[in-house]
Amino acid sequence: MAIQYPYIPNSNTDIKQEMLDSLGIKSVEEIYSFIPQELRLDRPLALPAPMLAESDLKRHVDGILAANRTCGESISFLGAGCYDHYVPAICDEINGRSEFLTAYSGDTYVDHGKNQAFFEFTSLMGELLDMDCVSFPTYDGASSASTAIMMSRRINGRKQYIIPRNISHELDMQITSYCVNMEKVYVGYRADGQLDLEELKGKLCEDTACVFIQNPTFFGNLEEQGQQIADLAHAAGAQFAVYADPSSLGVIKPPAHYGADIVCGDIQPIGMHMSYGSGMGGYLATHVKAEYVLNYPHHLYGIFENDKGERGYFRSLPERTSYYRRAEGVEFLGTCVGLWAITAAVYLSVMGPKGMEELGENILYKSNYAKKKIAAIPGVKLLFQPSVSFKEFVINFDDSGKSVDEINTVLRERYDIFGGLDLSKKYGLGQSALYCVTEKTSQAQIDKLCTALKTILAE
Amino acid sequence: MAIQYPYIPNSNTDIKQEMLDSLGIKSVEEIYSFIPQELRLDRPLALPAPMLAESDLKRHVDGILAANRTCGESISFLGAGCYDHYVPAICDEINGRSEFLTAYSGDTYVDHGKNQAFFEFTSLMGELLDMDCVSFPTYDGASSASTAIMMSRRINGRKQYIIPRNISHELDMQITSYCVNMEKVYVGYRADGQLDLEELKGKLCEDTACVFIQNPTFFGNLEEQGQQIADLAHAAGAQFAVYADPSSLGVIKPPAHYGADIVCGDIQPIGMHMSYGSGMGGYLATHVKAEYVLNYPHHLYGIFENDKGERGYFRSLPERTSYYRRAEGVEFLGTCVGLWAITAAVYLSVMGPKGMEELGENILYKSNYAKKKIAAIPGVKLLFQPSVSFKEFVINFDDSGKSVDEINTVLRERYDIFGGLDLSKKYGLGQSALYCVTEKTSQAQIDKLCTALKTILAE
Amino acid sequence: WDEPIIFELSDPGSRGILIAPPEDDVKAAAEGELLPAALKRLKLPALPEIAQPQVLRHFLRLSQETMGQDINIDIGLGTCTMKYSPKINEQFVRNPKLTEMHPLQDPASAQGILKLMYDFEQLIKEISGMDAFSFQPAGGGAGIYSNAAILKKYFEERGEAEQRTQVITTILSHPLDSAAPATCGFEVITLMPDECGYPSLESLKAVLSEKTAGIFITNPEDTGVFNPIIKQFIDEVHKVGGLCICDMADYNGMLGIIRPREMGADMCHFNLHKSFSSPHGCMGPACAAQGVTAELAKYLPIPRVTFDGKTYGLDYGEEHSVGKIRQFHGVVAAVVRAYAWVMSLGADGLKTVAETAILNNNYMMKRLIEEVRGISIPWSEVECHRLEQVRYSWEQLYRDTGVCSDDINRRMQDFGFQRFFPSHHPLIVAEPYTPEPTESYSKADIDEYVEALKHISNEAYENPEVVKTAPHRGSISNVPNNTIENPEDLCVTWRVYKRKNNLA
């Protein structure tokens, strides 16, 4: 007898027959027999034998994943865009709810709850960013950064975008992939990691669509000249776009406070597990002005009230979007990260203002402690001093005569420590590594790292 | 400032003050000041400093549990009443639903869904057991066994219960704890593990309330004389109560088919994780006759229909219960295992008749294979041959000169195998161990055990 | 949802999950039939046959038709201590490091869970003042029973078993304080309350004798009335040689304030699924932590967790123990949750729990009495002290309007609340209503709840029909005739229902 597949109710032999009978045919093949033979596969797919029993499948997949060594099992100092923050249990509880997990594009009425959660996400982000317009989140921070830049172009019709050299290479590459037909102009940074304002002045011109910075920068230090950069950009008629880490905004000024017009970044730090990069999601925010609003490619969930006082949520101004206008729409818009929007909403709701503040403070203290302690190790140099850094900082090992690759290998193999990201290839910083600490990193872990580094560098 | 506890909304300083004000008092202590000082604790509790941050708590508890070595990590042959069956993901999904997890005693209207799930549990068990009356499940199989015996006494007013010597010692102890003011009479078994019918005949008398057997017996073999035992018990005017493993009933005759009047057992095998014994739950079933029905201590969820054709579920005949009649009720009735009732309902629904049959067949084949292979190892003897066994069987090591304790220690320390339960202390079977295989046990695991035993016994 | 019974979803032949066939070698090892014909089931059980998505959908819908504490302001279910069960604790009990543990593993491979159980015993010893605990009883009733079993064993060992056959309780103690000792073979004597809501010392003295084995007492009583002379009660029982067993199931208002030790208890039990936040799980699995004095420790169920300063172990010594109350170690998952909960709060946190529960209850009590027409509090004439819960009466409202407590209860659902608990039997208070606003509810929650009661009370006075015919917005509407006279009309399985209704 044919296999009766648990996921396929109508693989049931009798029922299938009943349905075929009602259609007056003998096999499903008759339905698609109109498709030319040359298009059809004339053999079964050559796939491994299936694991039909769920228990076999579980053993198999768990077995594969068991070969991973995780950041929970080891001690990790990796960041660089994806962060090991604590995920409150309630976040997992809500995003694991069958209803949210398996809903899709239902609108105002049927998915009222989902839409309210989306509206709450944009509203909560609005408070965190102190901005009035926040869109449905997109694929990742790099996507929202790309849109921030292209949005600038759409606003002012200019072609160039200025980005700093202390930007993430991966982020840079992705912006390049998306901002086609635009010109990238780099601006350098000083030894303390602050943007080189003089160079910026020289690069700004009447074709500058926007100035884009990361704050904290990719190297972890905070950019302190936000307002000056804003002023320079605005004076040149350009937009000022800032990529900001939401986990920093309980203690650090939101970009809107130093003149940013467009704010973007990644919501992974606020409630999403890393999951080998699965947890990324991009947010984008602006003021509510027509030139911005009409240049979002994303859904904008607006609130409305009927005469019974019931509130509903609609996708507003949909005529902008590629779903309505195809090639003429604002960029393209696809399935992004709705579940992460809801999760971030839960995260911000449960954290509240005090939670975000304490989170930020915790991380500030930890980075400060780690930096001080590491700086004391012979053969090690901290870069971008004396700038304040948040969560990440760069250690240079040039004086030690050892490569980051060597050091990281020993850290991993001997100490079960994942060292910071190797920056030696792309950033012109010699043998440097980007170290990250979060509120999950304990003093004991930092101390263990220092002891290990001391030993390794002394060998 | 006082800690604002996340789990205690009104620890909020301002709100607490507002509430105190509305009561016209200065502190909560004023409310309970009427309680004599001698009753009150005059110092703070001496407890460890709390882990107020959820992330600290998680690290702490995960750290403690990490010291466990589980049956998933090792290879386990432990059974003896708690079994490592596969738990379908859908069972965990449903019993993890907030609504089910945190509901309690809501009745007909508000908890309609829960009540329907209970009714479905009893209905599904009814089919599995081929019996018409099934109660809300109780603490564990031993509890339901105790009630089966006490129910017999309530029915026929007799005082003795006959149990076989091949009963689980833990089960026996628990029955003894509950069946107070009754007399226990043991009946022996033959070398092949079957009940000694001659002895039974001799023990049956006019004071026999019931004959109670486990099938499969504690030693894993099947009792083949069910009908004869039933006939003997009935001829003596006694009830016949059978403790049956629900995971066996897809292939093995339910006790009702060989004359059982009362059927009981544990539902842990059908959908519950072992969780160090947390997953136990007792079922109890009979025919729908007044003498049985009125002697259940448990809730009985009946179905009713209103004139709109809507079905509702009520606790039927509640006047029986101790909740209504206190000391005069049928035994006592408390909070038992509602969540496991729902889980077992999901399990049986997803397994269906074919699933239960295949499960049973799989286990029969595995035990057969394991027994044959182990029997071939020098120094080892299988007990209770040639009886057919289901899931468990007893290996005797007397000829090897080694104790079960020694063998199990080596198995665990050197091979990462949890050997069968040591029977050497309570059962008069010499150096014997009770081995268990389930559908999760792979051939490779059985083979590994055999290789290990061969090596150990040859040392 | 108008969800059919699961059997109605059956499509014969469909499968919800597949089971791996045995390996080829395993199959080949079989010679002939594996089962004698006499043992073989002849006809497969008539379980439904349903594909997996449909099974999932069915039970998800039933879950949505269930009002868990998580989803509603569950103030109504008094004596149940409906409080927040933190979600992080669910992660702990769903960790394979717990779920895949067999209870009979060698302690060497179970050091984690044994340590946790041992450590929790130390915590709850301090919380209660008692000297030793067992977590084996799998529910409040089992905890009381286990205490009764120790009581019996204690007098057996002293040779007084024949003599000490009587147990005393109060009518407003939990019914199981009566039923469980009775099941254990004791004769139960029940004291009635006087005008203060608890029995007088005189009424106790009147029944004490050399036959007295002990007293099983809930305090505060089921009504929320705290018996302030509890210590005298206990002293009197001790004087005649009896033991005192305190039912601490509803301990939520006393954490860090009052301990059974100071009351003089010899034994007690705490429901970990109530005050200690393990979720109720649609009535279990649960755990009663059974606490006793040092003298009685040897009688606790086996096995007991031991610690030699280095390694955790299990003591299966049967000599004095009452034996087994539940298989293995009880509902260890509840212990894990309770441990995590206590560790998340500490001493100050626990006292805040109790004080907030008391504050919430007294705040709500004030609002109800002052603002809701037709409600009253029995035994409040002299003075009205209540800790964490109150038994109210709707008697006045019923007299005025004909709307009874049960009507109001059904109407509560229309406002999105779980039903309320009226009272245990016997119904000493007329038209009873027993809510318990635990520390998990905000002031806004309580206010919303009170407003609903006000609204319903007003309806009762102005438009009683709407209350009497409730619920109007539930999964089903009022189902009359839900009682059966003849026990053989009982219908607790679909098979019987089908037979009665001539369904296929």
Add this chain to the structure above:
Amino acid sequence: WDEPIIFELSDPGSRGILIAPPEDDVKAAAEGELLPAALKRLKLPALPEIAQPQVLRHFLRLSQETMGQDINIDIGLGTCTMKYSPKINEQFVRNPKLTEMHPLQDPASAQGILKLMYDFEQLIKEISGMDAFSFQPAGGGAGIYSNAAILKKYFEERGEAEQRTQVITTILSHPLDSAAPATCGFEVITLMPDECGYPSLESLKAVLSEKTAGIFITNPEDTGVFNPIIKQFIDEVHKVGGLCICDMADYNGMLGIIRPREMGADMCHFNLHKSFSSPHGCMGPACAAQGVTAELAKYLPIPRVTFDGKTYGLDYGEEHSVGKIRQFHGVVAAVVRAYAWVMSLGADGLKTVAETAILNNNYMMKRLIEEVRGISIPWSEVECHRLEQVRYSWEQLYRDTGVCSDDINRRMQDFGFQRFFPSHHPLIVAEPYTPEPTESYSKADIDEYVEALKHISNEAYENPEVVKTAPHRGSISNVPNNTIENPEDLCVTWRVYKRKNNLA
């Protein structure tokens, strides 16, 4: 539930979770302020302050007001492939062995996940016939964009970038087959269908030229109409030197039957969150598996997973690659689920998926056309071949009754169904309706769904008001005036709403 906005639940001072303060030594290491005044946030963000039980309850209630595939017969959302996402796969992606993996870990510590990604690439290569895959695009749109980026890069490397600026698509291909290439800088030419429902070969030939970079085509088209001359289309494009990019997002009816390879595709993408069962998650996270021929493999986004027969690694070589389409490795969790799903079914199972999807759709189509008044199928005059979905039209019903597709859609909710998907824009079919009864639905599900449509159609003819004023049993009722004229009236945050409505 009448659930307030989360901000309305705020009680200033309350905490939902606490954060551990830094260790004492860590704190002591700080000298003075950690932040320069210029960087410091002066006022805390005005997030709500709510205790944890209330936050949980709020979002649980919102979840219950959301109609996921799990909970309803989600046939309506055509082109979305709403199918069962097996629960076991959620256990895999929630395993800490995945959730706690950082994407930049040394491959030596990530052999498990790399093996799984590598193995899934082998599986989907065979399923599609394509030679290489990237799982980096995090949604269908990103997959199309990534293909457009390769198209561009390909011609750049051949020095034809200036010349080949045109991309062709069909009006009934997914809108993003037009929008994504346009975002990538291509000029888009759109073909219109002829009377068969797809464009004629002549119309294609008319727009092909040396400017043609490629064609982006969905087949079956958005309407469920399968273009049987797809191979000729592709051959013609190849003839002028263009590449063919097949949008396989809706592949559910073709698994094991038709592959992009045999069509002649140079590139394609599959939505793992559709045909391959990864759940939709309220619109993502998602994954488009991007497949290309061997010739184009070097252009795929980096990093790519490698295997040397022993060890899995990552190749970050940038030389030919289009670079990054999404950070890191894409939504790996979707790959894990898709891998598990394919391994649970195998070759026969996948073909059963496709054939059952086709059977379900054709069965439903027959019932709808024969039994439901006012519905019709455009382009069915000549012959009516549909695979896994159909675009219907309610035009007749609208003409007869004035009830439009949107009215019916709102009414569906009253019967417990998710809304249906009408059509992508532009609305070529009047009063469109596009359901997709995937293989996850039973015959009984489909019958129940059809009955509801019949019922509503009858209502439209007999009592149109009830349909027009729907929904009647939803979380909210009809909300009129939901469009805004002035973009600056946009209100997507609570802060703006409060300001507009003068709320505190």
